[in-house]
Amino acid sequence: MSDHLILRIVGKFLIPYILLFGLYVQFHGDFGPGGGFQAGVIFASAFVIHTLLFGLESAERIAPQWVLKIVAASGVLIYALVGVAAMLMGGNYLDYDFLAADPIAGQHIGIILVEFGVGLTVASVMMLLFFTFAGRGEAS
Amino acid sequence: MILEQLIDIFLLVFLAIISIAVLRIRDLFTAVMLFGIYSLTSASLFMVLDAADVGFTEAAVGAGISTILMLATISMTGREEKPLKKKGTMLPLAIVVITGATLVYGIMDLPPFGEPDNPVHTHVAPRYIEQSPQEIDVPNFVTAVLASYRGYDTLGEVVVIFTAGVGVMLLIGRRRKRKEGISNE
Numbered sequence: 001m002s003d004h005l006i007l008r009i010v011g012k013f014l015i016p017y018i019l020l021f022g023l024y025v026q027f028h029g030d031f032g033p034g035g036g037f038q039a040g041v042i043f044a045s046a047f048v049i050h051t052l053l054f055g056l057e058s059a060e061r062i063a064p065q066w067v068l069k070i071v072a073a074s075g076v077l078i079y080a081l082v083g084v085a086a087m088l089m090g091g092n093y094l095d096y097d098f099l100a101a102d103p104i105a106g107q108h109i110g111i112i113l114v115e116f117g118v119g120l121t122v123a124s125v126m127m128l129l130f131f132t133f134a135g136r137g138e139a140s
Numbered sequence: 141m142i143l144e145q146l147i148d149i150f151l152l153v154f155l156a157i158i159s160i161a162v163l164r165i166r167d168l169f170t171a172v173m174l175f176g177i178y179s180l181t182s183a184s185l186f187m188v189l190d191a192a193d194v195g196f197t198e199a200a201v202g203a204g205i206s207t208i209l210m211l212a213t214i215s216m217t218g219r220e221e222k223p224l225k226k227k228g229t230m231l232p233l234a235i236v237v238i239t240g241a242t243l244v245y246g247i248m249d250l251p252p253f254g255e256p257d258n259p260v261h262t263h264v265a266p267r268y269i270e271q272s273p274q275e276i277d278v279p280n281f282v283t284a285v286l287a288s289y290r291g292y293d294t295l296g297e298v299v300v301i302f303t304a305g306v307g308v309m310l311l312i313g314r315r316r317k318r319k320e321g322i323s324n325e
Contacts, residue, residue, distance in 0.1 A: 032280060034193070044205065045204055045205065075302075079295050114294070129308050
């Protein structure tokens with residue numbers, strides 16, 4: 001694909017906006033449609049476009065697989081630790097009321113953190129899946 | 141109202157046509173593209189039902205990522221489907237007809253579509269709608285339900301996605317490393 005000049009330029013132009021839209025969906029999920037799952041997929045799709053246009057090696061230089069593996073695991077860990085934090089503050093597991101002095105503020109903190117964990121895991125797992133498949137295709 | 145029903149009918153007929161086309165077509169590349177269109181049409185259907193979050197997910201995951209992953213798979217396996225061996229068609233036909241008749245019979249017991257006193261609208265939904273502004277104060281109920289009321293379920297879903305990633309890497313990720321090792325020697 002590297003000699004498709006128009007695709008490369010249009011892709012280069014679109015990628016930052018896709019990333020920005022992913023972040024918007026991530027942090028605007030409390031107010032409109034969206035959340036960690038959708039944001040993660042959109043964020044990963046920017047890297048898919050990059051891989052299609054500039055090749056797997058270039059994409060893996062930006063997001064190496066070992067980093068993605070750590071990020072994928074830490075997303076789940078963030079989610080689970082929010083639950084443990086709620087327990088340590090005196091509530092039940094994943095009861096965000098106890099994360100702050102004011103229950104509603106606690107709920108907001110909990111939801112933002114949890115959605116952040118979801119976004120990290122979904123984005124990195126989607127990228128890992130695509131890189132694994134693309135790597136197989138290139139190798140054979 | 142009539143316009144809305146027309147849109148519903150149009151989209152549902154479109155879904156039926158696409159699924160029949162997917163079954164009939166032997167070229168896998170076309171089938172994958174049709175699956176993408178199927179997902180996009182379902183996303184529009186969810187939007188007509190005012191389920192913006194579901195439509196969003198369907199468009200991003202169904203039409204976006206899974207299409208890409210299936211294309212990546214096709215690039216490894218080849219794009220022509222193997223021709224089917226002709227076997228007896230009576231038994232499968234009978235199974236399909238009986239299952240379909242059972243499902244249609246089951247539909248007759250469903251409450252009428254969209255009625256406000258349906259069980260689904262009288263169980264936990266009113267509590268979420270009435271209490272979540274005081275309890276959670278997030279404008280989007282869906283996020284409140286997903287991340288807070290149903291926090292356990294969402295944690296489970298994230299673990300499922302993580303497990304799927306681990307599974308794929310264990311199954312087809314390792315082979316590549318071994319190949320690299322051979323080429324390094």
